[in-house]
Amino acid sequence: MTMRISRRGTLLGLAGAFSLGRASLAVAAAPTEKRLAVVVLRGALDGLSAVVPYGEAGLSGLRGGLAGVEPGREGGVLELGGFFGLHPALSGLHGMFRAGEAVVVHAVAGSWRNRSHFEAQDWMEFGAERRLESGWLNRVAGALGGVPGKGADLALAVGGLTPVLLRGPAPVGSWLPQSFAPPAGDFYARVARLHAADQVTGPAVASGLRERGFAAGALGEDRRPERFGFPALAGAAGRMLAASDGPRLAALEIGGWDTHANQADRLAGPLRQLDSGLVALREGLGAAWGQTVVLVMTEFGRTVRVNGTRGTDHGTGTVAFVAGGGVAGGRVRGDWPGLGAGQLFEGRDLAPTTDLRSVSKGVLADHLGLPGAVLERVFPGSLGAAPMSGLLRG
């Protein structure tokens, strides 16, 4: 059957809502009842702020103001079982964790160690440390046989941008072109800094920011209302995935993680967006939540120590989240490497102990039932990164 845009607009309940922050969505069809949504956190999430190892003795000495507050106290992290705590902005995800529907994997990293956003995002999405013809989620669509029929119809979607993750021969519907989305506040602040020395454009950009309601001291604060952000997009993705003739694979992305300065203030907003989005995704899915896995990943972590501008710089190990109705949740997975002397990667970063591809392959194997030979095609050269087992119940 043909799935026309107008019908999809109805399905999404989102007609005309083009302003969706630094977020985008692309979908692909596949002949399965299982759903997979991959959320890319573009810009490198500080895993130690999202999932705080509050039980680690040296934490406040290393992180100062970014160490977080122990659970139970005001503004404290949300308890994950005695050693780790979730950032307080992640209350929705915490609810999923307590319901046994979310897993945290800590000290995760891809196979790359270059700390360049662009390359790392590419390798994370291509699923290999080189440019391939397709992203790994597109190869999943291909492996599931998602080529003709519904998939082709989905490609009718308005001509937005398909993230690398879903790019490739299997047809992809992408909508909400990124060009409509406004940048977040800190982008303007950086532009203003670049213009500061210019006698003509410098004052103009500074006044422009003031006139648009960015307080001079709060440049970088993200004041966009929630309804225009990632939650709206994630809710729409949930409704699309839930539909009986809808797509089965979705790639979502949300930015705002590159917290080089004032991280404590700047990270709360994006984390809240992510959290509301995950809840909206679950609500949009309805009963299909039980058939769904959501994988949340980022290109690398950030430095353990705080930098000179109360932020963190590009690092290595970070976290990944796996959530869904069928997930064997309520657990923090991965081997904790510790933050003690000699335990940091290159003396500065959380040491990676789990390959991100192992997490992805674990989901693909147990949730979508992809055999090992297919997993090797999806992630070429990943034999050394065995699928993580036990991510799904039963």
Add this chain to the structure above:
Amino acid sequence: MSARAWQAMSRFGLGRRGAEALPDDPMAWLAGQLEGADPALAVPARSTAEGLAAWREDIRRGNDGVSQSRIVFQEDVSGLLDYVAVTDVPFRERLAWFWANHFTVSQRRGAVVPVANAFLREAIRPHVTGKFADMLGAVMKHPAMLFYLDNQDSAGPRSAAAEAAPPARRVGLNENLARECLELHTVTPASGYGQADVVQMALVLTGWGVMLRGEVPGVLFRRPQHEPGEKMVLGHRVPAGPEGLDSVLGFLARHPATLRNLAVKLVRHFVADVPPEPAVAKVEQVLRETDGDLKAAALAVAGLPQAWEPQSKLRGPFDYVVAVVRALDLPAGNRPRLREAVAGLGQAVMNAPLPNGWPDMAHDWAGPEAMMRRVDFAWGVAGRGAGLEPMVVAEQALGPLLGEATRGEMMRAGSRREALALLFAGPEFQRR
């Protein structure tokens, strides 16, 4: 490759297009662009006659239906902007738009809409490398200008048409075109003309109008509207009849005050907001010695040492949008809609608010909201560069003109899109 190659492409061109070849000899590259016919004339577009036929059709149908005039404008201008985004004679293109702005016609007068692009093609482009007197003549006799500055309805008070008109239907002189021709297009108030000269000039212009009827609608000298008798403009004796206009325009085009006006505007556009006097004097001298040869004047401007001061001019919205699109070198299907983008930044194509055209100084374009819109545009258009390497785009487009601060912010950007947006929103890209 020296910085001059990049400087030539931004100062005198429209910004480097992708990995377009850099000129070994920037002056030779600029001069080469002014040889032969203007390739923009090969872009399909309606003629003045076809535009006027569309206007005639709109009048016939009243408010019923889609405006044919607007369709003509939108299609032809969109086609032209697609050409501008990829042209390899950008200096010539800059000159065409410069002269079109000097002789502003604007959509704000409805009848101009279907012939605005034909005006650029037929009155401006053929003379960009020719004589100023010829361009002035072509402009003053083009329907777009005759409509825009109201000469269509002007008649001499002692003309046959005025004397035959019933008292209820007054027919008389309209000074609009005469005044702007003296004030803006040629001698400027610096020449010391008075109101009497304006009236005399208006009388010379009577009779020049547009005929909408017939197989080929177009410009027409209508003798019944023309004021009989000799006129006197700035002490220059002007005969009656259609030849009077050629006579006065030939005189005005060569007037020292006109040459000064043109030199100042050229230098302000290509060199500096406050034109250095020696630079103006040089261009003025070339215009005088070549009988107003615009190719020679353009090359004189390019030859000025002051013209190679890097990044001293702010790009107007049109130049800015075009430069960004050229830097990204996007395929036609993936470009932002240039007409809308330029309008969104405050410089809608062929739609200047007043006959003095778009301003040409930094403070006119660097208002707070204007700059914010550029930043928004930069963010939006950067979303189209998904497959591009931001640092490669930056190095290609700016070469040694790229500053360390912008490079550093780009390196620290959280995504390719953000890096490209910082490049296009940053200070270097605002300048040329």
